[in-house]
Amino acid sequence: PRASILSFLSYFILGLPLYIAFILPVAILSQIFVRLTGLAPKPPSAPLKAINVTEDQKNSVKPWNERKYDIVLFGATGFTGKLAAQYIAKNYGKQIKWAIAGRNLDSLKSVRSSLTDMNDLDMLVCDSSKPDTLVPVVL
Secondary structure (H helix, E strand, O other), X not given: OHHHHHHXXXXXXXXXXXXXXXXXXXXXHHHXXXXXXXXXXXXXXXXXXXXXXXXXXHHOOOOHHHOOOOEEEEOOOXXXXXXXXXXXXXXXXXXXXXXXXXXOHHHHHHHHHHOOOOOOOEEEEOOOOOHHHOHHHHO
């Protein structure tokens, strides 16, 4: 116990002054440099486009238990999406109603073929940069 107290005190006595003398000023100076030079990340120049949802579409939203899918895995062709698809297929399989969604049909077919016994899994093609393609997915 005595050695651990001494080692803690030595780290505290040596570490705090080093932090104050070196690390903190570098962090502050880098922030000042970024602000003065304008190298900070800038917000998008164009505002995000709103999705035009018609009254019919608003009224067609179904209660949760009447929807076609319990889960729509958007981005299923990316690294994390593939892992999520494998997890859902392995742990839930056909016990739930689910589909995979992404921008490219060929990539979606590749993901579906990599899943065991999921040949009838629905694939939805949509693109988050084209909001109108998302409306059918969420309704």
